Amino acid sequence: MKLVDHFQYGLNSPICLTWELTYACNLACVHCLSSSGRRDPRELTTAEAKAVIDELQRMQVFYINIGGGEPTVRPDFWELLDYAIAHDVGVKFSTNGVKLDKARAAQLAATDYVDIQISMDGATPEVNDYVRGPGSFDTAITALENLAEAGFEKPKISVVMTRENVDQLDEFKAIADKYGAQLRITRLRPSGRGADVWDELHPTQAQQKQLYDWLVAHGDQVLTGDSFFHLSAYGDALPGLNLCGAGRVVCLIDPVGDVYACPFAIHENFLAGNVRDEGGFKEVWEHSELFTELRQPQTGGACASCDFFDSCQGGCMAAKFFTGLPLDGPDPECVRGFGEQMLADRDDETVIPKSDVDHSRSAPRNSRAPKQPTMLSLAPPPRRPDRACDESPLAGFSPTAEQVPAPVAGS
Ligand code: SF4
Numbered sequence: 001m002k003l004v005d006h007f008q009y010g011l012n013s014p015i016c017l018t019w020e021l022t023y024a025c026n027l028a029c030v031h032c033l034s035s036s037g038r039r040d041p042r043e044l045t046t047a048e049a050k051a052v053i054d055e056l057q058r059m060q061v062f063y064i065n066i067g068g069g070e071p072t073v074r075p076d077f078w079e080l081l082d083y084a085i086a087h088d089v090g091v092k093f094s095t096n097g098v099k100l101d102k103a104r105a106a107q108l109a110a111t112d113y114v115d116i117q118i119s120m121d122g123a124t125p126e127v128n129d130y131v132r133g134p135g136s137f138d139t140a141i142t143a144l145e146n147l148a149e150a151g152f153e154k155p156k157i158s159v160v161m162t163r164e165n166v167d168q169l170d171e172f173k174a175i176a177d178k179y180g181a182q183l184r185i186t187r188l189r190p191s192g193r194g195a196d197v198w199d200e201l202h203p204t205q206a207q208q209k210q211l212y213d214w215l216v217a218h219g220d221q222v223l224t225g226d227s228f229f230h231l232s233a234y235g236d237a238l239p240g241l242n243l244c245g246a247g248r249v250v251c252l253i254d255p256v257g258d259v260y261a262c263p264f265a266i267h268e269n270f271l272a273g274n275v276r277d278e279g280g281f282k283e284v285w286e287h288s289e290l291f292t293e294l295r296q297p298q299t300g301g302a303c304a305s306c307d308f309f310d311s312c313q314g315g316c317m318a319a320k321f322f323t324g325l326p327l328d329g330p331d332p333e334c335v336r337g338f339g340e341q342m343l344a345d346r347d348d349e350t351v352i353p354k355s356d357v358d359h360s361r362s363a364p365r366n367s368r369a370p371k372q373p374t375m376l377s378l379a380p381p382p383r384r385p386d387r388a389c390d391e392s393p394l395a396g397f398s399p400t401a402e403q404v405p406a407p408v409a410g411s
């Protein structure tokens with residue numbers, strides 16, 4: 001059985017686990033997929049978070065993606081980071097850079113098993129700050145400078161691709177090269193506050209082709225995770241995970257301990273359980289009804305007859321769900337234009353689900369409103385990290401027999 005076939009049926013433990021430690025954030029990015037801003041008073045305590053780490057260690061989860069909100073604003077963030085590493089759980093955390101001063105950069109450079117993703121959604125302040133807020137570009141650059149000066153090796157620059165920044169791909173790459181970083185690009189999904197700006201900001205059809213061509217030329221140098229497998233329908237398959245791993249190899253633990261199938265699917269339909277429930281995370285991962293269902297063979301639905309189904313797989317479940325399209329049909333950004341047609345065919349009867357969770361500090365921006373800068377509170381710069389099936393779960397994963405986790409029991 002090929003490695004990817006194991007993924008279809010789920011693994012003993014997730015290899016792409018995102019853990020959002022807090023909904024608190026000093027920024028208010030317009031596309032924040034977890035609608036972060038204010039802390040939730042029910043957030044896991046330090047002791048509860050450590051108990052989850054203990055459980056992940058027992059499950060042999062080798063690394064986790066920590067995000068938020070802005071995880072570093074949680075007072076116990078550094079304590080939890082050290083605790084995870086001491087318990088054999090490597091950490092990659094996403095940050096806007098707000099806490100990465102010279103001293104912290106030096107500390108991180110001296111720590112093994114930690115990786116850092118600095119979020120940046122424009123290669124210039126004008127483009128970046130329009131989405132992430134005034135001052136956020138400078139904060140990200142300062143963090144990169146501090147990391148480079150401290151000798152931190154190969155941090156990531158994490159970019160959500162939008163209509164405004166597709167033309168800047170080469171510039172992003174130049175910034176990454178300048179600071180000894182690696183570029184990671186992800187797809188804008190209509191999740192959280194991203195739903196409010198998706199119409200305005202998601203790349204046009206022409207830009208998707210532009211992005212595909214750029215990835216064909218540079219894909220071996222950038223990380224993409226499962227963001228762009230729907231673009232493989234343009235021709236050659238792109239590097240990265242070529243399937244939706246939700247509930248199979250991907251999942252999210254949110255700040256209050258809820259476990260969702262995917263970081264981009266914070267909705268009750270994709271809620272599998274809570275780490276505070278009896279049996280903890282392991283029970284949810286192995287036996288929840290939702291994850292069991294997601295690990296069943298998929299039919300492909302309306303996409304099954306498409307010549308490109310093998311590489312495209314019908315695209316992203318979350319993108320379909322939050323645009324009101326059927327989960328067994330084409331992706332809203334289907335390169336053959338079927339998704340666009342289906343979006344146009346939606347009417348007043350179409351239910352477009354909204355995320356159940358919203359910790360925004362202010363009302364969402366109306367995507368039809370005239371273009372204007374992001375509204376920020378008086379809080380200091382930076383932002384909210386991005387999330388997600390970050391880079392490819394396959395990256396650095398050697399498919400030797402010993403390393404392939406067994407399929408989940410019962411699947
Ligand atoms: S729903 Fe989309 S973002 Fe989530 S795992 Fe599937 S393809 Fe990735």
Ligand code: SF4
Nearest residue numbers: 303306312330331334
């Ligand atoms: S029809 Fe479906 S499988 Fe074919 S390209 Fe579009 S989304 Fe992909």
